[in-house]
Amino acid sequence: MKPESFIPLLLALMLSPLLPGVINRTKALFAGRRGPPLLQIYFDLWKLLHKGAVYSRTTTWIFRAGPMLGLAAVLTAAMLVPLGNFPALIAFPADFLLFAGLLGLMRFFTVLAALDTGSSFEGMGASREVFFSALAEPALLVALATLARQAGSYSLSTLLGQVAGGHWLHLGPVLALVMIALMIVLLAENARIPVDDPNTHLELTMIHEVMVLDHGGPDFAFIVYGAALKLWLLAALVVGMVVPATGAPGLDLALVMGGMFAVAVVVGVVESVMARLRLAMVPQLLVGAGALAAAAFLLGLK
């Protein structure tokens, strides 16, 4: 275990709440507003951690355990994801399966906590969440299988670096397709437009936001922080594909951080220029992402 393999984890822990801030600022810019401070999520977390809590009489220990299990899962997942040229803390062949599994575990308990309230709103959100993520899962794994085939390696820490390190020249179309697929997965998994609108806080069209309607206080802080981490980790996958290693650690770090914020800006731009899809259209988008990834795989067969 090399000292620099702590860097991705530490950066994720410290900087992940910054990404939603960047997204919100980008959206504000497009709308001609000043927008909330970049550090708004940090302020929110600080405030939430100092609050008490109100629990519904319907709920059980599942509702209280859900946010803890979710955050523990995504924190463990953060140990598996490299950042650019910096390897992850834990790397092994097919580590992305554990990564996907941990995100699945997080979702499983968020959904159960939502169902625990007995509220039909949260049931509705839970129903959509499990359905859309079931369709996003094949896209993610097929995309990773394509990368694994091109890189000849099965660990996130090595395969992303190798892809970024030179395959773009002769495999441009393949990698571009994979990247689009991963980007769609990122938008869907983090409940962003065009799949979900994080701003419609009490409308019936929501997925993630509505599921956590009844949480408050430290529990909600865990959820908000977990969501920010999840966005960071999936962004790190996309950025890892693109940013090559230069050899100079300082420059590497600057490039990678630039890439992360660029992804946040792209998400912000997407949210500014398009509306949310009708719910019936979302499956088509996700199946489309899977199809793109599969096409990339076939294109790369040679």
Place this chain on the structure above:
Amino acid sequence: MGLLFAMAILLLGAMAVLALSRPDRNVSWLGAGSVVIASVLGCVPVIQVLSGGSIEAVRVPWPVPYGEFFLVLDPLAAWFLFPTLLLSALSAIYGVGYLRVWQGRRSLGPVWFFYCVLVLGMMLVLLARNAVLFLFAWELMAVASFFLVTFEYEREAVREAGWIYFVATHLGTAFLLVFFLLTARETGSMDFTVWAEKGIQTRGLADILFLLAIVGFGTKAGFMPFHVWLPEAHPAAPSHVSALMSGVMIKTGIYGLLRSLTFLGLPPLWWGWLLIGIGLTSGVLGVLFALAQHDLKRLLAYHSVENIGIIALGIGVGLLGVSTGSPVLMVVGFGGGLLHVLNHALFKGLLFFGAGAVLQGTGTHEIDHLGGLLKRMPWTAATFLIGAVAISGLPPLNGFVSEFLIFLGAFQGGATLGAAGAVPLLALIAGLALIGGLAAACFTKAFGVVFLGEPRTEHASHTHETGWAMRLPMLLLAAGCALIGLFAPFVVGALQAVLENTTGLRREVVRVNLAAAAGPLALVVIGTVAFLLLLVALFLLRRGLLAGRRVEQGVTWGCGYVQPTARMQYTASSFVQPVTTLFRWLLGTHRRLQRPEGIMPANASLTTETPDLCHGNLYRPGFLKVNWGLSQLRRLQRGPVQLYVLYIAVTLIVLLAWKFR
């Protein structure tokens, strides 16, 4: 030999239970006791063989034509025997508690007699090495389980389910009969060891035999489209029998398939393709139909189809490995499939036990009538939750470990093989990912609607936790699911003997490839430990933060609505509505909607029902045609004795003419 002793105890137990049975006497402990003792005795040689001990064989003449009482305990049989013995014992203990409500109303002798015979039949199937003995044991197993399924024969639906099971299993056996006859004619022996030595050399014959084995053994295992009996029989049977049938009896089909593969020589590439295709069809359709169900046991039955699909995917990867000469794929593919056999026995047994506890507590397995059971049945709920996480293939439990192995094989094959091998593996990756996601959807639904929220009907609000006889097996199985997850590398190491036996690879090759698979799993375990530590840290953090602060109780936020009722909650049907709408063309869900009408609507209702795809569209029309065809033969039978004498005379003349032709 411990296993012979165990079988003798089962036989004695069966006889004793039958002899002592009276409606007012409790024979449950006698029946369950003999099963438990037999299982403990049987496990000793099984574990010896699995840890590399010598293979044991018994050969006794048997006065049946071509038959011989020839039993061999090799690692493959031992691997399947272990979950069989384990789950038989736990189901027996559970059955003592489960059948208590029947005490005094019904003589329990027959049910325990058939239970012992079923366990004996399964043991014989796994040990038999003579084709006639195998078929005898196969039939013993089928008939005993038929009588167990029809335990509540007073109910029309149960008799119907038993009938479907009886027909399906015998149609499957018909294919096996042809399989055994053809193999015996080719090799000139009824001995499995001779078959394995000689092998089938003719290519075309091997292909036909493979297809026969797929249909024959696949009917027992529940491959789509031969699965029709599962969703009928499992809900009808008593829950401990459902657990045993779904957890281990259907695996005898997988065992049979693996055993017959050892007779058939080198597989061509398309065998692997076919098994991956069957696995994907069974897996995806199984989980989709499970999603659409709102009967808890029917839902679990469809999940058995799904999990059998996952096992078939593992075997498919292994077969691709054999065809392409890749030991990695062989070890990881067969290994993942075999491990899933054990894992599925644990979590599916657990889930059926949980469903049985719910049924006994509430009197219904209609999911939409339940809700809020976690508060009244905390133990059942907690163990069911562990089973639900495990069957969804999520870390850190056992379901993840076997799916990880199959995925690992698919990723490695997908990255190294040519197009003919890589494309089916790509389909496997996409399909298995979809299956995992949909299984998680299905079990958040099942657990969430049954155990969380508010009780939806009276059924759910007056219930109680189960007794210890039913709780203990659930706790043990839940512990098993967690332990396999935590000790994954060791468990994978235990596959060594059985993989040598199945793949025929050299010891060293298997060891190296298993170690290559166990390495990542060791790091998965490190991740799991990190996860658990983080969970404890977060728990302490949250407790510290909330200490001394105001923590209040309130009502669930209803967006300002002040009179919420339990009936406003999302139900199982509404939870899966997006999926059933998207796959409407496949599922064919019937909706009967009575709209609310008028200014003060009094009545409104919505019923959804998803009948089986193959049952309604394939088998029912097919069997109706057969029935029609056979009824035409009735014209021959008109009653007058003279006519029958004429038939006899004509037959004799025809035979005479044929003889002197």
